[in-house]
Amino acid sequence: MAKELIKGNVAMAEAAIRAGLEAYFGYPITPQTEVLEHLARRMPELGRAFVQAESEVAAINMVYGAACTGVRVMTSSSSPGVSLMQEGLSYIAGTEVPAVIINVMRGGPGLGNIAPAQSDYYQSVHGGGHGDYHPIVLAPASVQESIDLTVLSFELAEKYRNLAFVLSDGSVGQMMEPAELPPMQPIVKKNYDWAIGGKGTREKRILTSININPHDEEIANLRMLQTWFEIKKNEVRYKEYYLDDAEFLVIGFGTSGRVALSAVRKCREKGIKVGLLRPITVRPFPDEVIIELAERVQGILVVEMNQGQMLDDVMIAVGKKVPIEFYGRPGGVIPFPEDVESEIERMVSAKLEIVNNPRVAWLDRMLHR
Amino acid sequence: MHKEIMIAGYGGQGVLFAGQILAYTAMDIKMQVTWIPSYGPEMRGGTANCTVVISDQEIGSPQVAEPPIAILLNLPSYDKYEPLIKVGGVAVVNASMVDRGAIRTDIRTIFVEASRIAEEIGDTKLMNMVAVGALLAVLPELDIKEVKNALRLHLPSRHHALLPSNYLALERGFDAAVSQGHG
Numbered sequence: 001m002a003k004e005l006i007k008g009n010v011a012m013a014e015a016a017i018r019a020g021l022e023a024y025f026g027y028p029i030t031p032q033t034e035v036l037e038h039l040a041r042r043m044p045e046l047g048r049a050f051v052q053a054e055s056e057v058a059a060i061n062m063v064y065g066a067a068c069t070g071v072r073v074m075t076s077s078s079s080p081g082v083s084l085m086q087e088g089l090s091y092i093a094g095t096e097v098p099a100v101i102i103n104v105m106r107g108g109p110g111l112g113n114i115a116p117a118q119s120d121y122y123q124s125v126h127g128g129g130h131g132d133y134h135p136i137v138l139a140p141a142s143v144q145e146s147i148d149l150t151v152l153s154f155e156l157a158e159k160y161r162n163l164a165f166v167l168s169d170g171s172v173g174q175m176m177e178p179a180e181l182p183p184m185q186p187i188v189k190k191n192y193d194w195a196i197g198g199k200g201t202r203e204k205r206i207l208t209s210i211n212i213n214p215h216d217e218e219i220a221n222l223r224m225l226q227t228w229f230e231i232k233k234n235e236v237r238y239k240e241y242y243l244d245d246a247e248f249l250v251i252g253f254g255t256s257g258r259v260a261l262s263a264v265r266k267c268r269e270k271g272i273k274v275g276l277l278r279p280i281t282v283r284p285f286p287d288e289v290i291i292e293l294a295e296r297v298q299g300i301l302v303v304e305m306n307q308g309q310m311l312d313d314v315m316i317a318v319g320k321k322v323p324i325e326f327y328g329r330p331g332g333v334i335p336f337p338e339d340v341e342s343e344i345e346r347m348v349s350a351k352l353e354i355v356n357n358p359r360v361a362w363l364d365r366m367l368h369r
Numbered sequence: 370m371h372k373e374i375m376i377a378g379y380g381g382q383g384v385l386f387a388g389q390i391l392a393y394t395a396m397d398i399k400m401q402v403t404w405i406p407s408y409g410p411e412m413r414g415g416t417a418n419c420t421v422v423i424s425d426q427e428i429g430s431p432q433v434a435e436p437p438i439a440i441l442l443n444l445p446s447y448d449k450y451e452p453l454i455k456v457g458g459v460a461v462v463n464a465s466m467v468d469r470g471a472i473r474t475d476i477r478t479i480f481v482e483a484s485r486i487a488e489e490i491g492d493t494k495l496m497n498m499v500a501v502g503a504l505l506a507v508l509p510e511l512d513i514k515e516v517k518n519a520l521r522l523h524l525p526s527r528h529h530a531l532l533p534s535n536y537l538a539l540e541r542g543f544d545a546a547v548s549q550g551h552g
Contacts, residue, residue: 003396005396005404030408031408142428170408171405171431174405174406174408175431176392176403176404177401177402177403177404177428178396178401178402255431258429258430259430260429261427261429262430263430265429334432336430336432337429337433337434338434
């Protein structure tokens with residue numbers, strides 16, 4: 001298929017349709033609204049379910065209901081809206097049914113603003129709802145990845161009966177790039193052995209997140225963790241840039257990852273041996289490759305559009321093996337390549353120390369700019 | 370090849386479409402391209418801008434701190450972005466809506482009476498295409514023929530009656546820049 005110039009948000013919506021999305025429930029919020037807008041037009045013309053719910057709380061519970069029937073179902077929102085969904089997300093996770101959630105992140109906390117941010121990493125990656133559960137989280141950095149990862153999110157959600165997030169941001173959602181959409185997949189009736197929807201003559205099935213007996217709940221928890229380890233074994237994805245001979249490593253996902261790519265290229269032009277690792281699955285986190293890289297680099301710079309959230313996962317992976325530096329722009333600010341470039345240069349020329357919390361020095365630098 | 374272009378003006382001047390047509394052209398000649406708008410609660414009637422990055426390799430940052438190339442369509446945009454343009458860069462300025470000369474001497478500034486030329490063609494809305502035409506005089510990587518092609522290929526057919534006047538606007542802008550010794 002030919003490439004077309006397409007907006008990130010629209011691309012995710014159309015990719016979901018082509019992947020066989022059967023039901024969508026959502027509520028408008030900037031900078032995500034084009035997802036809903038596109039589906040509002042396309043879903044009814046295809047005879048599929050589109051509901052603009054009365055709130056995000058209602059939308060996620062509609063998703064829960066539809067997910068129990070085994071159809072491909074999705075919702076989308078932006079940061080404050082996803083906060084509202086947390087209870088429903090925990091119920092979906094606890095019921096072990098597949099669902100896809102798109103979060104086009106914006107500046108926070110609170111009402112914040114509508115500018116691009118990455119400050120929902122903790123909430124998505126480590127589970128913002130109550131209880132132990134393990135969402136899959138895919139972080140696109142481009143329009144093409146927005147398409148590919150939306151399609152993948154459905155496949156993974158169904159394969160593992162798990163929550164799958166597409167963790168985008170206002171920049172990737174609002175930008176237009178040439179991209180190729182997948183061909184339209186026919187909707188397949190899957191007849192899952194767990195799905196409900198009119199039992200006929202077969203035996204009754206129950207889907208619920210209630211386990212009144214704690215020992216039963218414990219068994220459910222262990223089963224979910226087992227599933228998670230299976231996901232972690234099979235589904236790690238990342239992209240490497242200039243890493244072959246790298247002496248310094250930059251790690252960034254989504255928009256901050258691609259800004260870092262520009263900075264890494266500039267530094268390479270100056271002869272600095274620096275490379276970039278861009279996690280595509282931020283959960284499962286690509287910790288094995290990071291552990292490997294930590295063995296052969298002199299310093300690691302984590303770049304994020306938040307106060308340092310993925311930073312924790314890098315620190316858990318690396319431990320005290322090599323100095324870790326942090327550069328973040330929270331609150332809806334996108335760093336420019338020049339900012340990251342000077343951070344790389346600082347890292348390369350400084351006498352680096354292994355510290356407990358790289359945010360302390362970063363905050364000091366930010367306050368004394 | 371790596372080009373970073375910022376286009377700024379007020380909402381309604383066709384800022385976003387001017388950027389999109391450059392993005393379509395780049396896509397059609399098999400370049401990588403990223404178009405990103407400013408978006409915010411202040412957009413309607415306020416300032417609007419977009420950034421287009423065209424490259425032959427995977428594009429990193431979609432935004433630039435110091436654009437090497439800018440199209441500035443009104444005075445507030447000119448005042449705001451003239452100081453930010455990269456040394457040695459180029460600014461195409463809509464002289465019809467700007468009542469001052471250039472302050473920067475370390476960039477090239479192309480003043481084009483884009484609004485007046487568009488009015489002469491018969492539609493003030495063509496102002497953005499006049500400005501794009503002027504830019505093409507100093508951006509040989511994008512051939513004016515390819516831009517016309519992109520308009521024809523990507524404008525919905527219900528707008529195709531407007532193609533000849535759009536082509537003319539591009540040409541008039543291009544010629545205006547060339548006649549001043551640019552290009």
